Amino acid sequence: MNIVPFLRDKLPLPKLFKDTLFLRSFSLFNVPMLFFIGPRVVELTETTAIIEIPLNYRTKNHLGAMYFGVLAAGADCAGGVAAMKMIYESGQPVSLVFKNFSAEFLKRAHGNVRFVCTQGEEIKELIQKAIATQERQELPLKIEAFCPGKFVEPVARFVLTLSVKLKKAS
Numbered sequence: 001m002n003i004v005p006f007l008r009d010k011l012p013l014p015k016l017f018k019d020t021l022f023l024r025s026f027s028l029f030n031v032p033m034l035f036f037i038g039p040r041v042v043e044l045t046e047t048t049a050i051i052e053i054p055l056n057y058r059t060k061n062h063l064g065a066m067y068f069g070v071l072a073a074g075a076d077c078a079g080g081v082a083a084m085k086m087i088y089e090s091g092q093p094v095s096l097v098f099k100n101f102s103a104e105f106l107k108r109a110h111g112n113v114r115f116v117c118t119q120g121e122e123i124k125e126l127i128q129k130a131i132a133t134q135e136r137q138e139l140p141l142k143i144e145a146f147c148p149g150k151f152v153e154p155v156a157r158f159v160l161t162l163s164v165k166l167k168k169a170s
Contacts, residue, residue, distance in 0.1 A: 019044045023051075023081055037070055039077050047120040049082035054112045065108035071145055072103060075158035078115035079141040083162055086124045092131050093167040099138065100161045107155040111147040127164055136165040 013021075019041040027034035037059050042050040053059060053066070053074045061067040076098060087094045119141055130137040138161055145156040 016041050016044070019081075023077070026084070027077075034073060034077055037073060039074065041081065042114060044081065044085055045120065046124070047118060049078050049085070049117045049120065051078045051081060051115045052112055053077075053115070055109070063108065065110050066113055068103075068105060071105070071109065071113065071156050072101065072158070074113060074115040074145060075103070075143045075156075075160060076101075078117045078143050079160050079162060082117045082120055082141075083123050083127070083164065086120070086127050087164075090127055090131060092127075094127055094130060094164050095167050096162060096164045098160045099163045100159075102159045104157045105155070106153070106157065107147075107151060109145065109147050109155045111150045113155065114146050114148055115143055116146065117141055117143045123162065126162065130164045131166050134166050136163055138163045 020039075023039055023041055024035055027039070037053055038056075040052045040054075042052050044050075051074060053070060055066050059066055059070045079098065080096065083096045087096065119139070122139055123141075126137050126139045141158075141160045141162050143158040143160065144154040145158070147155050
């Protein structure tokens, strides 16, 4: 039984709580490492996805800053949850994967980190194109990471190539 849509659509809970519950239940069963680092949905709209990962004993390095692997996972999570939202809303069986990844680490992240993806409209168009053409479509996603209250400028920038394709009926 797929409980994720039930949790998202039927329970009388606040939207951000349901979005976080969806993200964590998905990660628990599909990408346990994401579940381990405890991402939380701060915002998930048609245009923007913001995910926060806490700085704690699971996520920090020997210098007390967020470990670069956790920063990479946060960027993956922000882009992935934005795409999963659009796929869910399309009602079509679309698969997603990230093809390439590049990162620029600008400052040490000595606090909770928020990962921001503002390409929701472009992701929606990409998914619609993949459904219409039934061919793989790709889009570079730009994601920035911030430490709210610590720095105004980003602590890291990422570019991940989102690749989507309509699943074939079996």
